[in-house]
Amino acid sequence: MKVSIDGVYKSFGHTEVLKDVSLSVNEGEFVTLLGPSGSGKSTLFHLIGGLMTPDKGSIFLNGEQVNGKRGLISYMPQQPSLLPWRTVLDNVLLGQELSQKPEIEKGKDWLRKVGLGDYENSYPSELSGGMKQRVAFIRALLSPQNLMCLDEPFSALDELTRLEMQRWLLSIWEEHRRSILFVTHSIEEALLLSDRIYILSQRPAAVIEEINVPFSRPRKEALPFTDQFVAYKRHIYDVLKHEV
Amino acid sequence: MKFRVIWKKAGAVFLLFGILVIWELAVNWTDTPAWLLPAPSDIFSEAQASYPDFFGHVLSTIYLTLLGFLIGSSVGFLLAVILHILPKIRDTFYPILILSQNVPIIVLAPLLIIWLGFGILPKIIVIGLVCFFPVAIAALDGLKNTSSELKHYLNMMGATKYQLFWKLELPHALPSLFSGLKISATYSVMGAVISEWLGAKTGVGVYMTLASSSFRTDRVFVAIFTIMLLSLLFFFVIVIVERIFTKWHTKGVDKSESKH
Numbered sequence: 001m002k003v004s005i006d007g008v009y010k011s012f013g014h015t016e017v018l019k020d021v022s023l024s025v026n027e028g029e030f031v032t033l034l035g036p037s038g039s040g041k042s043t044l045f046h047l048i049g050g051l052m053t054p055d056k057g058s059i060f061l062n063g064e065q066v067n068g069k070r071g072l073i074s075y076m077p078q079q080p081s082l083l084p085w086r087t088v089l090d091n092v093l094l095g096q097e098l099s100q101k102p103e104i105e106k107g108k109d110w111l112r113k114v115g116l117g118d119y120e121n122s123y124p125s126e127l128s129g130g131m132k133q134r135v136a137f138i139r140a141l142l143s144p145q146n147l148m149c150l151d152e153p154f155s156a157l158d159e160l161t162r163l164e165m166q167r168w169l170l171s172i173w174e175e176h177r178r179s180i181l182f183v184t185h186s187i188e189e190a191l192l193l194s195d196r197i198y199i200l201s202q203r204p205a206a207v208i209e210e211i212n213v214p215f216s217r218p219r220k221e222a223l224p225f226t227d228q229f230v231a232y233k234r235h236i237y238d239v240l241k242h243e244v
Numbered sequence: 245m246k247f248r249v250i251w252k253k254a255g256a257v258f259l260l261f262g263i264l265v266i267w268e269l270a271v272n273w274t275d276t277p278a279w280l281l282p283a284p285s286d287i288f289s290e291a292q293a294s295y296p297d298f299f300g301h302v303l304s305t306i307y308l309t310l311l312g313f314l315i316g317s318s319v320g321f322l323l324a325v326i327l328h329i330l331p332k333i334r335d336t337f338y339p340i341l342i343l344s345q346n347v348p349i350i351v352l353a354p355l356l357i358i359w360l361g362f363g364i365l366p367k368i369i370v371i372g373l374v375c376f377f378p379v380a381i382a383a384l385d386g387l388k389n390t391s392s393e394l395k396h397y398l399n400m401m402g403a404t405k406y407q408l409f410w411k412l413e414l415p416h417a418l419p420s421l422f423s424g425l426k427i428s429a430t431y432s433v434m435g436a437v438i439s440e441w442l443g444a445k446t447g448v449g450v451y452m453t454l455a456s457s458s459f460r461t462d463r464v465f466v467a468i469f470t471i472m473l474l475s476l477l478f479f480f481v482i483v484i485v486e487r488i489f490t491k492w493h494t495k496g497v498d499k500s501e502s503k504h
Contacts, residue, residue: 049400071402081397085415085492094411098403123492143401 002026003048003147003179008057010043011204017043018054019204025147028177032190034236035200036243041183044205045149048181049073061147071099074143076150080132082124088135089120095143103142110138114172130161137169141178150182154189166192167221174218187236188224191215199236202243209239282462287469290462302470304446305436308364309474312371312439313432317425319372320379327380328387328413345377349435353442367439374435375428382424386417419493422486429478433471448474 004024010017017040025031033041046052048059050070058065066072074095082091092111093102111117114134124132133153140148154162166189173180173193184190190197197211211232215223223229251258264284270276271283278286291298323341327334349370356366390413398408440449448467455463 045400050402051399070399073400075397075400077393077397077400079393081394083394083412083415085418085490095401097411098398098401098407125492149400 002060002062003181004060005044005048006058006060008044008047008054008059010040010047010052010054016204018047019206020057021200021205021207022057023198023207023210025179025181027179029196030173030180030182030194032182032184032194032197033200034184034187034190034197034240035205036202036240037185039200039202039243040205041200042151045075045151045183048147048149049075072145073147073149074140074145076136076140076148076153078152078155080124080129080136082132082135082139084124087121087123088116088127091124091135092139092142095139099144107138107142110142111135114138114168129157130165133157133165134168137172141172141176146179148178148180150180152183152185155184155186162189169193170219187233187240191229191232191236192219192224197236199239208243211236279459279461282465287462287465291466291469294463294466298451298466298470301446301448301451302474304444305433305440305448306474308367308439308447309371309432309436309478311364312368312436313375313429313478315368316372316375316432316435317379317428320376320424320428321383321421323376324380324383324387327384329409334384341377341380344373347373349374349438353439357442362443366442367436367444370439371432371435374431378427378431379421379424382420382427383417386420387413389420390416419486419490422482422490426479426482426486429482430475433475433478437467437471 002024004022006022008018008021021044023031023033033044035041043052047054047067050066050068050072053068059067061072082088083094086094089104089107089111092107093104096102096107108117108120111120116131116134116138119127119131124135127135137150137153140150154165157165170193182190182193191213194213197213198207199209199211200206201208213232215229268283268285271281282290327337352373353366353370356369360366360369394412394416395408398412403411436447437449437452440447441453444450448470452464452467455461455467
């Protein structure tokens with residue numbers, strides 16, 4: 001499972017949003033797109049999701065060109081986007097339902113695993129913000145597509161919940177590796193979670209630097225306080241500073 | 245505290261009872277003749293006396309109401325779905341939907357009888373015309389105003405139009421569809437009575453016309469109260485069905501209310 005985006009351009013009218021963006025995600029790799037708000041990260045996701053087609057350039061999935069093809073990725077948006085009339089379990093199975101027969105037992109197992117077993121039959125309105133995001137993540141994880149696209153999934157949460165959710169995501173992902181393309185504007189979040197980071201420039205977005213994150217997995221809780229982490233953080237900050 | 249709870253639950257009943265008491269007293273004090281305004285007690289005893297004869301009329305009206313309501317609201321719902329799926333047609337048809345409500349039923353009904361005779365068809369059309377509109381408008385709005393965030397999620401996941409409709413738009417439209425159904429349910433009884441004025445053999449409307457033309461004001465009020473009761477009953481049936489179908493909705497609302 002390999003995704004590569006090759007020299008993609010996209011404009012809306014006279015506004016150039018993406019300018020020669022190239023990147024790739026390898027099998028089981030956690031890749032983050034880091035950039036200022038409004039730098040076209042969401043547009044890039046829309047292209048990968050097939051909602052739009054690039055003006056120029058191609059998107060490849062396992063070597064096959066998939067420009068404008070939908071249903072090939074699993075997606076976790078910024079807002080949990082759970083259907084309020086469905087129970088937690090039925091929400092978790094929604095991603096599968098769209099393309100195959102839902103695996104009810106697997107859904108139940110996962111909910112139990114992440115401590116939401118008691119909420120199987122609850123409605124989303126009865127959950128807290130963090131719990132909703134967990135449900136949304138499990139839904140994305142259970143969807144049959146191999147590439148998971150996570151669009152600033154924790155940015156709407158409060159600081160403490162966000163930290164907790166980052167640890168939680170790491171623990172699950174390090175156990176069940178899937179290819180993830182993660183979008184964020186938090187430097188620390190990017191460094192904490194990913195294998196590789198692409199830094200995007202201000203609009204029109206282009207990749208200005210690619211960073212291989214050297215920290216070993218599983219990532220330690222004290223990692224953000226190490227000198228190496230701080231040094232990387234400063235470096236990325238300097239790169240981004242010229243962009244804002 | 246306890247008093248407030250009782251008042252919240254049964255306040256309407258107390259209010260209604262109060263009005264009836266004032267009415268009764270006012271009629272007695274001013275000595276109003278019964279053909280002008282009968283006292284509630286007179287109306288009640290008339291209802292008891294004429295019950296065996298009246299009951300058949302009520303059954304016939306209920307039958308007509310149910311049939312008209314089912315057909316009218318089904319047509320309204322289907323119309324909403326079709327207009328939703330074909331947005332190009334929607335803009336053309338929407339004004340016609342509104343215009344259909346500007347035709348005075350009282351004028352249209354005799355015409356329908358001229359065209360279609362005294363059978364059940366013109367009556368169903370009258371009730372349907374009253375019923376379909378609230379359902380169609382409510383359903384159309386409900387289908388259209390789906391949360392863009394949920395729609396975006398399903399689109400990103402590659403949902404087809406068909407899946408989008410069944411998994412998102414239709415369930416999302418249910419609460420507003422039920423609002424439309426509640427309005428239609430109350431209108432449908434009135435629609436049935438009006439349709440009966442124009443040449444039926446039985447029904448509350450027939451009973452009412454006969455009563456008012458023979459100055460049996462007490463019987464007119466029996467008919468009026470029956471219509472109110474039927475509308476209320478019908479309304480509550482819809483509320484119960486709504487509770488069953490939109491459990492999530494009421495559950496969420498209850499929760500947010502208890503938080504305050």
